[in-house]
Amino acid sequence: MEVQPVREQPDRERDVALVLLKELGSAVIPQVRSNIHCLTIVGQIEGHMVLPPQNKTTRYEHILPQLVALEQHPDIEGVLLILNTVGGDVEAGLAIAEMVASLSKPNVSLVLGGGHSIGVPVAVAARYSFITETASMTIHPIRLAGLVIGVPQTWEYLEKMQDRVIRFVVKHSRIDEWRLREMMFRSGELARDIGTVLIGREAVECGLIDEVGGIGRAMAKLRELIDAARQQRPVPIQ
Numbered sequence: 001m002e003v004q005p006v007r008e009q010p011d012r013e014r015d016v017a018l019v020l021l022k023e024l025g026s027a028v029i030p031q032v033r034s035n036i037h038c039l040t041i042v043g044q045i046e047g048h049m050v051l052p053p054q055n056k057t058t059r060y061e062h063i064l065p066q067l068v069a070l071e072q073h074p075d076i077e078g079v080l081l082i083l084n085t086v087g088g089d090v091e092a093g094l095a096i097a098e099m100v101a102s103l104s105k106p107n108v109s110l111v112l113g114g115g116h117s118i119g120v121p122v123a124v125a126a127r128y129s130f131i132t133e134t135a136s137m138t139i140h141p142i143r144l145a146g147l148v149i150g151v152p153q154t155w156e157y158l159e160k161m162q163d164r165v166i167r168f169v170v171k172h173s174r175i176d177e178w179r180l181r182e183m184m185f186r187s188g189e190l191a192r193d194i195g196t197v198l199i200g201r202e203a204v205e206c207g208l209i210d211e212v213g214g215i216g217r218a219m220a221k222l223r224e225l226i227d228a229a230r231q232q233r234p235v236p237i238q
Contacts, residue, residue, distance in 0.1 A: 035077040036222060037070055041122055047089020058085065060092035067099045078226045079107040080218060081126055087117025090142055090161060094118070094168065100125040101172060106225035110218040111135045111209065121165060123209065124173040128221050130213040133200040137208065139183050140195030174207035
């Protein structure tokens with residue numbers, strides 16, 4: 001009697017295909033070995049408070065260790081940052097932005113859909129930034145949620161937080177501080193709020209974003225920065 005071998009591999013492949021179909025809508029995901037890592041900032045940036053389960057969130061405690069690992073990884077030469085975020089926790093967003101700005105490896109950001117509120121510093125933190133034609137960015141003052149104590153110190157705290165964001169954006173983009181403040185406190189453009197919405201090319205014209213473009217242009221620019229970084233590396237002495 002001949003014993004048939006156990007066919008575990010096809011069953012495992014079928015299970016993987018079913019998981020991919022359920023989670024990603026595709027049975028086959030192309031696997032590409034690359035020296036570029038893609039990092040996504042989507043939904044709401046979650047900070048010290050846990051958001052409801054129905055919210056699409058990006059947790060800063062997930063992103064920061066990834067950035068540390070990318071800085072150390074010998075095979076990763078560049079980082080592509082994809083943003084489609086409504087903003088979120090100010091300190092968490094600034095923490096991510098500072099980490100991106102301090103990466104020694106070339107990095108490029110691409111705003112798709114939206115890069116609103118605290119997403120603005122994250123977008124401009126990269127060495128070169130892109131925005132698509134239809135993407136938007138909302139610039140507005142910092143808000144407080146929950147219990148607010150009506151004392152002068154509350155206003156001073158808000159003002160210091162606001163200055164932190166403004167200084168970072170001005171330092172890492174081509175926009176003037178007076179213009180950023182004017183757009184931030186502009187009235188009449190947003191319903192029941194103050195601020196400014198920039199669409200695609202408008203963000204480039206004011207100096208906030210470097211260039212209008214999509215994924216192809218962003219990847220080409222990142223490869224260009226990687227090639228420049230390779231040329232600047234010291235040649236080992238034989």
